Amino acid sequence: MVIGKNIEKKFGDLKVLKGIDLNIEKGEIVTILGASGAGKTTLLQILGSLDKPSNGEVLINGTNISSLKGNQLARFRNQHIGFVFQFHQLLPEFTALENCMIPGLIAGKSEKDAGNRALKLLNYLGLSDRLEHKPAQLSGGEKQRVAVARALVNDPLVVFADEPSGNLDSKNQDELMDLFVDLRKQFNQTFIIVTHDRHLAEKADRMINIVDGVIVDE
Structure with missing residues (x-):
């Protein structure tokens, strides 16, 4: 499903990633673990098409995303990749x-279809009574579930x-990971999580440990 081949990333003379190889299967929940500065977020951004590797390539479901550019890359990202960030990034x-509908509308779905899909997911995630609330009216855990x-x-x-889970208390951290497991069971969803x-x-x-830009064990 997600394959990384000899991924390297340099910023000037600093080599942050030093030849990463990985293979993540459909329906897997994989965490990438490492200390601050180990390169885990850089790797996630490259795997998720938000950044380009200095060397190597990334394939998602057989598509070499490292070769996609401009609108083609943006379209692939919108249609085939989802992101959850520490600070939610809700508008x-x-x-x-409405926040939940936005990616569907960008993908060209009708307002009705995007709304029905968003409604189904928010109901599934226990937010049926928070649909019309704006982010400032939601708790940290609720904002993360909307995301x-x-x-x-x-x-x-x-x-x-x-x-x-960086902005959540321990109870909400456990609930978030349990949610990922439930979503995998329900939708056979693949998750790659940096923490x-x-x-x-x-x-x-599966847990992948990164130290100084290399995988040290799984």
Whole structure:
């Protein structure tokens, strides 16, 4: 499903990633664990098409995303990749339902179809009574669940999560990881999660440890 081949990333003379090879299967929940500066977020951004490798390539479901450019890359990202970020990145002027609909509308779905899909996901995630609330009216855990619903609205091939529990208390951290497991069971969804939290990482199917830009064990 997601294959990385000899991924390297340089910033000037600094080599952040030093030849990463990995293969993540459909329906897997994989965590990428590492200390600050280890290169885990850089790797996630490259795997998720937000950045280009200095060397190597990334394939998602057989498509070499490293060779895609401009609108072609943006279209692939919108249709096949979901993102969950530490700070949610919800638009403050829109409701939970509207925030969740946005990727569907960008993909060209009708307002009705995007709304029905968003409504189904938000209901599934226990937010049926928060649909018309704006982000400022939601708790941290609720905002994160809206972000998860938004990531899933286009039924992506893979969801990338960058420190998704970083702003949550321990109870909400556990609930978020349990949610990822439930979503995998329900939708056979693939999740790749960057974290520095070993407790969270160990709940995944597989844990990849990165130290100084290289995988040291799985």
